[in-house]
Amino acid sequence: MDVLLIAGGWSPEREISLLGAKGIEKVLSERGHTVTFFNLSDGFEALIPLAEKAEVAFINLHGSPGEDGLVQALLSRLNCPYQGSNAEGSFLALHKYAAKSLFQAHGLNTVKGMFLPAMPENLEEIEAKLSYPMFVKSNNGGSSIHLYRVTDRQELKNALETMFGIGLEILIEELAEGKEVTCGVLDGKALPPVLIESKAEFFDYTNKYSADGAAEICPAPIGAEATRKIQEMALKAHNALGLSDYSRSDFILTKEGIPYILEVNTLPGMTSASLVPKEAKEIGLSFGELIEKLLKLAKKKKNGYR
Structure with a gap:
């Protein structure tokens, strides 16, 4: 082709x-x-x-x-x-707060959070709704860029000023304690999840793309029931957003075995350190075969997005 x-x-x-x-x-x-x-x-x-x-x-x-x-x-x-999802599904997934609202409407567990399109007049309104520690993140970014873990009002103020200073919309979420797990969807089926064991406090940009930044274990050793729940949620989130071909959903799995969905990526990374290729390998697809499959899925949609 x-x-x-x-x-x-x-x-x-x-x-x-x-x-x-x-x-x-x-x-x-x-x-x-x-x-x-x-x-x-x-x-x-x-x-x-x-x-x-x-x-x-x-x-x-x-x-x-x-x-x-x-x-x-x-x-x-x-x-x-x-390959991948159309403009509508892509936009909804990238806008984390819109996606979060759809997930909630479809009965998926989400972490408690707030959307901030502009700097609030005072930080008390945030503290009244959310508890420290919190994650402050770009509402429409990825790869864990512009991600801050804040533990008090001064850290929160610094993170907000930094991010609003470069024109970002912000999503703030409470810390959910648990294991970091990610799960891809490919051609209508959930892939084997990956357990991410980060050496740092959280899985930020450096950890995500450094060769020794985090251990990524596939299939995730989290038990059959947790695996089933996460795969079901990944597929449900994919469908809730109206996505096509493939996606990757990120989760926190609590010690009680409850998965919380964080976000969905419609163009998952395709590098030697990427997660979906590792998941695809577990079902027998090499990296080349995965790319080939995505091309074939794309070709099927000729005239399908007009």
């Missing part, structure tokens, strides 16, 4: 996007595909003629643009099929 591989862009996650694209390009070429690499930083006006000629696009973008649905909407208008 003639594949247009889209990566890079201008989000804070562009470097990991470009890193993953190198591996994807290598695998696609080895499997006989013709690959045209495109860095989104070159602009939409350069993307359009390439997308009009491509047989299929493979999107390896993280954050915005990419996971926000903008590129998906453009490709759909150009009748260029692509």
